[in-house]
Every structure is written in structure tokens, then in C-alpha cells.
Amino acid sequence: MSHRLLQDPGLPVANPTTSYWQTPPNLDVLDIQSPSLPEERDVVILGSGITGLSVSWWLTQLSDSLSISVLDARQICSGATGRNGGRINCTAVQDYAKYRKIFGKEKAVQIVRFELAHFNAIYEFAKEAGANVLERSEVRRVGAVSAVFSQEKLLELKRMLEDFELAFPDLKGEWKIVDRTEAVEVYKIANAHGALVGKAGAAWPYRMVTSVFANLQSKFADRFSLEANTPAISVDRQGTGDYPYNVVTPRGIIKAKHVVHLQNPASGFPKRSNSSWSFLIDDVLDYATQSPTTGHIVIGGGETNGKAEVLGIPSDAEEDILALSHLGGILPAAFGVSQWGHEVESKTRIAASWTGILCNSLDKVPMVGMLTQKLLDRPAGNLESAEWISSGYGGYGMVNAFLCGKNLAHMIARVDLDGNESLPEAYYITPERIGMLQRILKKVLNSRQEHARALL
Template sequence: MVIDDKRKAVHEQIVSLVTQDPGLPRKGPSVAFWQEPAHAISTIQSPQLPTEVDIAIIGSGITGCSVSRTLLSNPKLRNKRIALFEARALTSGATGRNGGHLVSPAAVDFAAVASLFGAEKAAEVTRFSFRNLERFHEFVSTLDDDLRDASEVRKVQKVMNFLEPATFEHFKDSLRQFSAACPELSDQFKILSAEEAKAKYKFNESAGACEQPAGAVWPYRIITGLFAKLLKENPSRFSIDTNTPVTSVTYEAEKSSYRHKLQTPRGVVYADQVVYCTNAYTSHLIPQLRGKIFPFRGTMSTQSIAPNLPNHGARHSWSIYHEPKFDPATGTFTFGLYYMTQNAKTGDFFFGGEKQRLEEILVSDDTVVPTLPSQNLTSLMAGTFKSATGEPLKSNPRRIWSGIMGFTPDGMPMVGRLGKRLTGRPGDKEWAAVGFNGYGMDKCWLVGELLGAMIAGEDVTGRLPALYQITDERLNNLMAPRDVPARLFRL
């Protein structure tokens, strides 16, 4: 009875946390290794804040960059003025704080998605994820050599290591369903036994593993570099104003044009259309989305290992899986997923994953790096691999930071036109691409391109998964905040 009462109290705590106002991105965020040194335009501002723009984009992560590029390259919009606003430094949010892992979780998640939405829609989401990764690499191949080299974009083989037999069996069942629904993708996965995984990859522990194609990138460098390129190519049509948070959006119906009023600490901007690429912070500006998108604080690190492990960063990346665990006595939750890439030049590891108290997870403050996940990442990093000599490995954290992801109750991004139901404003010129549930790298670039196409008036039917779209039907059926504890925390 005591445990049941405790779980009930925790359930109510989660519901309260996911429905709160996330506020604006905090000043003085923890320093991510990716963002050192800062890009030359990291704090760029217009000499004078624009007063009227055709399209205002809020948020400077990978989605905001993709939307910007798509709009600027569309011939139909060649005379349109586009302005981007960022609350802090350029690309200082989740894109500049993540694991740098270009990988699809489709095989791991397929069974869960299919159980909720059916195999056909799960397959549509899966194919989109793989198309996004192909499209990102395809686009990167067109960039200047200097930017490609600085961004360290590379294709690798990801190794998923499962620590428990039950977790491994759940994955294999999900992979079977995935392979049946998407047979053209099934040959990209190779199952390894526990003995094979330990021998080939020197894991200390393994119940089995799976190899799949993936990629890695220095996310901050490539997105800030692309923004600099867009500014250079479109000096009269595109502006970026960092350290300029949009604190409110209202609608002035009496105006004949540019009716959306964006309030910032530096002044007012009027826009014809507004695009929200604000992820976890979206519901601060769109209160009707509270509970439908909410923040989740993750922890990332860069660590060196002694004695040195071989540098496989140009060939491999890794993920570690175990069953999610919640301790009701302490309120501590272990998410069950850790992810790792290795710098192909220095050998340093980028390692992230969550073991935190609930009140330290469902928050939007990335200025804080809690002690528990920091200690957990350090100890896990040291215990993941065996050294060549057999002596214990020791981890040396070079930097540990936090970042805020945007989650949704149904686990799917929210992409498309917002409409009066959500904004409370007349007109149909507000758009969003938010809520990537911790896996933006396999979705954001192509989502941004398709949202840009939608804003330009194009029909994207068949190109954007139905589960991603903002529709009345989805809003009516969207899992309530009260369902979040069961879906996300297994409560």
C-alpha cells in the first residue's frame, strides 16, 4: 500500500511537471563542449531590429536552419524578407548540446509504435527516418570542403549493446516486426550473440548486440556554419538576431498586413507569418500546447579514457540499452538508453544518458548539471569496455553539460499549421516543427524542408508522416498528460 501510494504521488508529480509553463531558455546555460570555441556569428544581431518581415522564425537549431534554407532557396519567395530570432547565442539549445549521433531508432521503437498506431503508420515513420538520414548526408556532400571537414560528418556502424536477456529479446521481436513491414531496410541490421559482441567490441557486459548503419557529426559547427553561409548569400533578405527572445506573439486584426506582433526586449517586430522551431519551449508562447509538448532535461559529457582505448571514431558509434527502471522509494529514474560517439581525431568519447530524479528530468533549465547523472555517466564510461591490458579503465570527464529536449505524449513530433484552436488567434499563418522526443537528428532536417515547402504553399502529402502532422483528429486523440507516466516512465 505504501508503494502504491508513492507511485500515485509520483504519477501526479509527473502530470504537474509536464503541464507547467517551460518559460524561456535560461541565461547562462551550462557550457557544451561542442560550442567551444564559439562561432564568429554566435552573438550576431542586426544593427537595427527589423520592424516588418514576411516570415519570422523562432529558434536557431537544426530545424530552424533547415526551414530558413528551404524558404530562402524557394523561387516563389525570392522577394520575401525572412528574420530568425534566438533567445540566447546561436544554436545554443538542443542542437548544440546533443550527442552528435546520426542514427534511426526505428528498429528499437518499431514494436511500441506499431502497438499504438498500427504497423502501416509505424513503417511510414520508419521510412521517413531513414530518408532523413540519407537526405542529410546528401546535402552535406554539396557543402564546401572546409565546412564538411570542420563538422567532421562521417558514416559509421552503430553497435547497439543490450545488457539484459529480456531487453535483447524485446529488441529482436521489434526487429522482426520492423523487417516484415520494411523488408527493403532489414538487411542493414546484423544480430550478434553475447559472446560475439564481447569478443568483437570488448564490452564488459552484453546479453547480445546488433549492428546498423549510422553517422556522426559535430552538430554545432555544421549548423552555425550553414547560418553564416545563408547570411552571406542573402544579405538583403535574411537576418539573425541572437540574444533576442520572443516573449509573446499577439495578433492585431486592424492592421492590413504584418498582423503578428512579436514582442522582444529589443523592440517589436511585425510579421506576416511566424514559424516556431522552439521545441521544448514552444508552450510558453502557445499555452494551449502545455501538456502536449514538454521539456525533458538530458545530460551529455565528453570524456577521455586511461589507459587509452583504440580510436574507432571514424568507423563506429555505440548505444547501450537496459530496461527502464524507476525506484519509487528514492524517486530516481534510469531511462535505459545511453549513446556514445568517439571523436575520430582526438579519441575522446561523447557519452550521454539519463539517471535522475524526476523533478530533475522534467524541467527546462539547462544551466544546471545535476550530480547524480554526472557521476553515473563517468562510472558507466569507465565500465563499458575492457582494456587491452586487462587493467581497470579510468574515465576523465573533460566537460559535462545538460540540454533540454522536447517530448510529446504520443512520442511523435508536431509539424504543420497551428491554427486558431492552438494559438487563439485568427488567420492560418503560424507554423511549428517541434517535439522530437530526443531523436531530432534523424528527423529535423527533412522536417524543416517539408515545413518550408508547406509555408510556400506546396502539398507535402505522402512525404510527411501522418503521425507527425498537426490535425484536429490528432489533437482530439493525442494522449493526455495523464498518460505520460505510463508511456515514458513505465508507471
């Protein structure tokens, strides 16, 4: 496992599984390329998921002159954004408990408010981003039900909610605990001992991202381009000129002022996952969302925390047979035969299955900002010209990526951003944080496998 954690994830595999969200594909941008690569760009963005879209969108809104190219090693939006569960769901009560243990109360409150800001931010963006984007992307409010299947877990949820309401008095009443009777009679989860009930959001991320990218390509054709199937083989800095970075691809070299690294799963420490309700059974977390148009239920999870076999696997080409078996049975197990019905022999209810890659930081929160010299094997930049990153969402990209991208765009454009949409202090790349992460990594690499898993 230590070897896998240190190895370069490399380029994304060429034959990924196809997710439910990516069918049908958006042919307007799927394999789009310029006839020839631009020679120079103010900003080159590596990655065409939701963070890449956010950075692109906000840079075009903040400046009427910046030139931008978005590169992807595969088809547009073929990575994590096109493979997730479609939930814009901040598990606020549980997240506050988790982050308070790691960072203390003040920073934990910042993180949770930032996560909670995502639904409104994405909803308003989808309304403004072009005709029919909101309708096509199905951004909507949904109820969130986090079911637990033991009395011990229910008591733990109650303690978490009490602590949460003390820290967020303005949100008191937004979440509530329901007992076993209500979980069964109202929410139809026959085998639950109780649940935490609140609000969340849901969307069709692939449609949103590809639709808006197509709009940007059309509206800003003179200074914006999408370059699918164009992997960045290397990035190096040559001198201090206007465009000091060479972004090397099989199609040629683009000279850039800024390079933005947004290939979340290809940034190091990937973790594979099979991708509204949540079901927590022992240490296995599953989540599900139902499409309002197709009626399909999309389930994600099926993997125990810290499972060593999937750590450091940078491929979304294969499926985990144990996870697939688990996901095929979790809904009848949770809802019970009385609600789910009997399985029909020879007729599967699984319409599609796929894998994706999660990228985790060692301190459980994203890394956002300018790449410093300690993180590079080439000269670091400055505010005039630099390399930037937003990565390490740990499977919670839908309540992190969009506003991380907005913050990154504001950093590059040197425009302040305030309020709940401003970046939490814990997300910034600082010398202190880098030193702490290096110490954690050293402990991981020097530990036996079971101890290393606990640290991760």
C-alpha cells in the first residue's frame, strides 16, 4: 500500500467504465478540439470537470480579456464529475462533528457553512449559465434521510445534532432525528432504527458541465477553447517572460501565464469508488438519489472506510465485484421486501454500473491555492504567473468543487471574495499545513498496514 500511495497516478486510463450520467453523451463537446493548439494562453486549465467549469466561468466573468484553454486527457467531463452520485448534499451534522475533532470549532464552522453554500451557488449558476441549463441539469432541492441500523448509531446521531445546534443556532430545526416508527412508516426504510432528516440538493452534473462548456465555447470563441483527448505530458517553467510555462502535449506545446491543476483523481492518493438516502450500516456508507425524469435510483458506496485494496488504484476501467454485489442488494436490505418488493428472477434491476476515483488529502479537506516551492520540482511562480491547484475532495466534490473553483478564479484574477462562499481557512495551502501533511505521510509510510489505514 505504501508503494501505491507514493507512485505517480499517471494519465487517466483510456478505457473507463461508462457511467449512467454520461449517456447519451454531449456530442457538442465530447471530443472537441481546436484545429491546432493555441500557441499562448493566459490560463491553461488541466481538467474538464465541475472545478474546471467553475474556474473557466468565473474567469470569463471577472475579465473580458483573459485567454483560456481547458485540456482533458480524455473526453470532456469523463472523470469524477461525470461519475458521482448526483447529490449536492452537505452532511452538515456529521461533518461538523468530524471537522471539529480535526480543526477545532471555528474552522469546522467555516467548512460546514462553505459546504452548505453550494446548493444555492450551483442553482443560481445553472439559472444564469444559459437557456435550459437548469432544466437539463435537474438541479433541485430534495429531502435528505440518513438512516442508521443500530440503536448505538442513533444515539450517536442525537449527540451530534445537539452539538451542531449549539454551534449553528441559526440552523436549529433544519435537521431532526426520527425514531424507528417514523423511519418505517413515513420514510419506508423498514429495517432502520431511526434517521437524521433534513434538506439536500441533487443534479445531473455531466449535463450541467457539458452544456455550459458548450455555451462558453460558443460565446467566447476568440479567447476560450476546449481541448479533449489532449493530455498534459509535462509542465515546466522557462524564465520569467509573459508566458513562462510550457504545457507539453502530444499535439504540441502551449505557452501559459498560469497553469491550473484540476485533475482531482490524477493529483495523487486516489481511492476508487462505485458510484436522497444515506444508509450507515456498521462502517459501510451507501447513498442514493432518484432522478425525477427517469425514476432511476443512483446508488453510490459499497466500500468500507480505509479498505486497503482500493487505496492508490488510479484506474476507473474496472469494477469491484464485491462492491457491485453489495450495491445490488443494499436497497432491498434497507427498505425491506414490504417496500422494495421481490426481485424478479432473470430480470435485473441494475440498469448500469461504473467506477470512479476519489482523491483524498491526508487531513480530510481539499487543497486549494498557489503551488509553492515545497510542492514543486521546478521554480515556483508568483501572483503574476503561477501554478494553481484545487484537489482532494474525498468524494464530496459536489459540496466543494464549484466554490473552490470560484475562489481559485478570484485568486488568479486578484479579486476578493467574501462571505460564506469564501474559502475556509483549512483549505489553503500554507507552509504550516504542508509541514503537518509531511509528518502524517511519514507516519503512514513507517506504520504497519492496519495502522496506516487508520491514519488515512
